Amino acid sequence: MKSFCIRSNLRSLAARAVAAFIIALMSAHPSFASARIKDITKIEGVRDNQLIGYGLVVGLPGTGDRLQNAPFTERSLVSMLERLGVAITDEDMRTRNAAAVIVTANLPGFSRNGDRIDVSVSALGDARSLRGGTLLVTPLTGADGHVYAVAQGPLIISGYEAGGQAATTTKGVPTAARIPNGGTVERELAFPLNSLGFVRFILKNPDFVTAxxxxxxxxxxxxxxxxxxxxxxxxxxxxxxxYHGQVTDFLAEIETIEVETDEVARVVVDENSGTIVIGSNVRISQVAVTQGAITIEVSETPLVSQPAPFSGGGGGRRGGGGGAETVVVPRTSVNVEEGNNGFQVLDAPVTLQDLVNALNALGVPPSDVIAILQTIKTAGALHAELIIQ
Incomplete structure (x- = not known):
């Protein structure tokens, strides 16, 4: 006998354990938290600056650009070789060991000449992989057109591509790479911090109360x-x-001040992974919640039908002796059970702990919690911003 069960209320024990652990951590703390000013703000004007450049990667094992499909790579190679004193024409280029790339980097605030920064490299043409390549000297410019850094070095990638004529497998992105400390700062960004008469702190999570x-x-x-x-x-x-002329000392003194932060009531839901994060300020009006459960059980019990003794059949033989055969008669039974765990009434005002206790009492898995939260929000009882990713 074969039995197949499809249960809509099947629970993922691992997911419930993780969700319960996260919620327990959240509910163990009060609705406010203390943080240093330096951890929740940034200073206006002190920021990273984006750099970009165009370069060539060489040394690829035949996985570079096809020059007929990437004319910019061919012209860049010819131009580079000419600067190195090698005269060559476009017709002589047949290599697939080079690739044109876009190089990007972030220049941190207060960077000094000679500082090293990380750079990212991405293929521009039809190169299959940048593994094993080396980036040639590439100037990196800012939005104002000035060169602020120069990048060069061997590439490090985490992806790969392998295969043959009939099949190919790819992991990660083999056409994107990084060069840790591959850029050298050549130009500093002036920022007269110590000459400022006032400083502005920008909240990372804007809020009137916290400000x-x-x-x-x-x-x-x-x-x-x-x-x-x-x-x-x-x-x-x-x-x-x-502190005039000593703004750095002034900032060092006030950045360590601790402040009780406030936050907007918010519920964030990731439907793909089933992750749910509920803020401690979430409140719910009086509402009744029920969660249904349907169990469908399909059972297969085959019935074997055999001919009578000495009937000349049996064993599935054909012809002669009456032609009786042994046959298997399928028999299927379907049983449907529908029930629910009853209503749970949440009396106002409902806090995060009340909501957690009610959902745990219902034995609700994260996938169903998402649907319940959406329904409560639609009913107007959830006083929080519901963000679904």
């Missing part, structure tokens, strides 16, 4: 009115006269 708390904490630390919350993301701080 006001930061301003109050700075004023209390400096024993005066020096900080003002301009908007939900900006706190402007006037540099005291005692």
């Amino acid at each position: 006001r708390r930061i301003a109050n904490a700075i004023n209390q630390q400096l024993d005066g009115h020096f900080a003002t919350s301009v908007d939900l993301a900006t706190i402007e701080v006037q540099v005291p006269s005692a």
Whole structure:
């Protein structure tokens, strides 16, 4: 007898364990948290700058650009060889060991001449793989057109491509690579930090309450009115006269001040992985929740039909003796059970812990929690921003 069961309420024990662990960590803390100013803000003007350049990768094992399909690679090779004193025409180029690439990098703030930075390399033509290649000297320019760094070095990639005439397998992206510390800073970005008369802190997660708390904490630390919350993301701080020309010391003093942060009530759901993150400020109005369960059981019980003794059949023989045969008669039974775990009433105001306890009482897996949260939001009972990725 064969039995096949399809259960809509099948639980993933691993997923439930992970979800319960995450929610337990969240509910173990109060609705507010203390953080240093340096961890939740950034200083206006202190940022990375994007660099870009065009270069050539050589030394590829026949996996580079096909020159007939990538004329820019061919012209770049001819131009490079001419600068090196090698005269060659386009008709003489037959190599597949080179590839044209785009090189990108981030130039951190306050970088100095000679500092090393990481660079990323991406194929521009039809190269199959950049594994084993070396990037030739490539100037990296900023948005203003000036060269700020130069990149060169062997490539490091995590992907590969292998195969034959009938099959090919690829893992990762073999046409993208990195060169750790492959760029050298050649031009500095001037930023007169110590000559500033005021400094602006930009909140990474803008919030009016947090901005006001930061301003109050700075004023209390400096024993005066020096900080003002301009908007939900900006706190402007006037540099005291005692710190004129020493803004670095001033920032070092106030960046370590701890502030209680506030946050918008938010629920983030990733439907692909079943991940659910619920903020501690989430509230729910009075609502009743039920979760149904359907069990469908399909059973196969084959029935063997044999001929009577001495009937001349049996064993599936054909012809003579009446022609009786042994046959297998299929027999299928389908049983459907529908039930639910009953309603769970959540009395207002409902906190995160109340919601977690109710869902755990229902034995709801993460996949069903997503549907429940969407339904509660549609009903207008979920007082939080629901973000579905």
